[in-house]
Amino acid sequence: MSFCDEIWQDVEPLRRSILAHPFLAELAAGTLPPESFRHYIVQDSLYLAEYSRALALAAARAPTAAGRLEFSDGAKVAVQVEEALHQAFFASFGVTAQMAANSEATPACLGYTSYLSALAATRSYEELIAAILPCFWVYWEVGCAIKPRAAAPNPYSAWIDTYAAPSFGEATARVRALVDEAASNAGTGTRRAMADAFRIATRFEWMFWDSAYHRATWPI
Numbered sequence: 001m002s003f004c005d006e007i008w009q010d011v012e013p014l015r016r017s018i019l020a021h022p023f024l025a026e027l028a029a030g031t032l033p034p035e036s037f038r039h040y041i042v043q044d045s046l047y048l049a050e051y052s053r054a055l056a057l058a059a060a061r062a063p064t065a066a067g068r069l070e071f072s073d074g075a076k077v078a079v080q081v082e083e084a085l086h087q088a089f090f091a092s093f094g095v096t097a098q099m100a101a102n103s104e105a106t107p108a109c110l111g112y113t114s115y116l117s118a119l120a121a122t123r124s125y126e127e128l129i130a131a132i133l134p135c136f137w138v139y140w141e142v143g144c145a146i147k148p149r150a151a152a153p154n155p156y157s158a159w160i161d162t163y164a165a166p167s168f169g170e171a172t173a174r175v176r177a178l179v180d181e182a183a184s185n186a187g188t189g190t191r192r193a194m195a196d197a198f199r200i201a202t203r204f205e206w207m208f209w210d211s212a213y214h215r216a217t218w219p220i
């Protein structure tokens with residue numbers, strides 16, 4: 001079994017909770033309240049800006065040309081494609097540039113992005129890319145799970161199609177291969193730290209949707 005297969009199996013209960021989350025169930029059914037989706041896309045814009053930085057730092061530290069290419073491309077795509085998707089949703093869900101500019105990252109969003117930044121600043125390349133992987137892999141799994149059972153027409157179909165696209169599956173497989181390669185050259189301690197980083201980032205993926213579903217704010 002590859003390292004990625006092992007860590008994927010480790011987070012199986014988390015993945016089950018993600019797939020069963022009402023945010024995704026209602027998104028698939030097309031019944032998710034627009035206010036929850038609006039909250040999600042505004043927070044996701046803030047997330048993507050920071051995620052792109054984490055990818056750029058992973059690119060800078062990648063020991064191989066394949067890693068530098070994949071992560072620098074990912075950093076660019078995170079800004080370009082995802083923001084294009086967001087702009088379209090901003091328009092159709094009534095989010096103005098002003099609303100987006102004035103929004104503040106929620107605890108879930110700031111927790112996730114700060115965690116990635118902390119790994120990039122003070123931990124190994126191996127841990128950083130293990131924490132980067134759930135963003136790809138969890139979204140690919142969610143896209144593939146939702147697409148066949150999504151209601152049609154669905155106000156969220158562009159979002160679903162993005163993450164169920166074969167090209168996105170291919171990008172996920174390439175990042176997975178880079179994580180497997182890093183793990184195969186790493187010692188036991190680093191592999192354990194990679195598994196922890198992967199699990200923590202997967203938890204943050206659940207928290208991100210949960211926070212949007214409840215339209216969370218800071219408690220104080």
Ligand SMILES: Cc1ncc(C[n+]2csc(CCO)c2C)c(N)n1
Nearest residue numbers: 044047074077078082135136139208
């Ligand atoms: C909270 C959150 N997690 C993951 C993604 C998905 N995603 C964001 S950037 C990227 C890779 C480069 O495009 C992927 C797959 C998201 N949008 N929001």
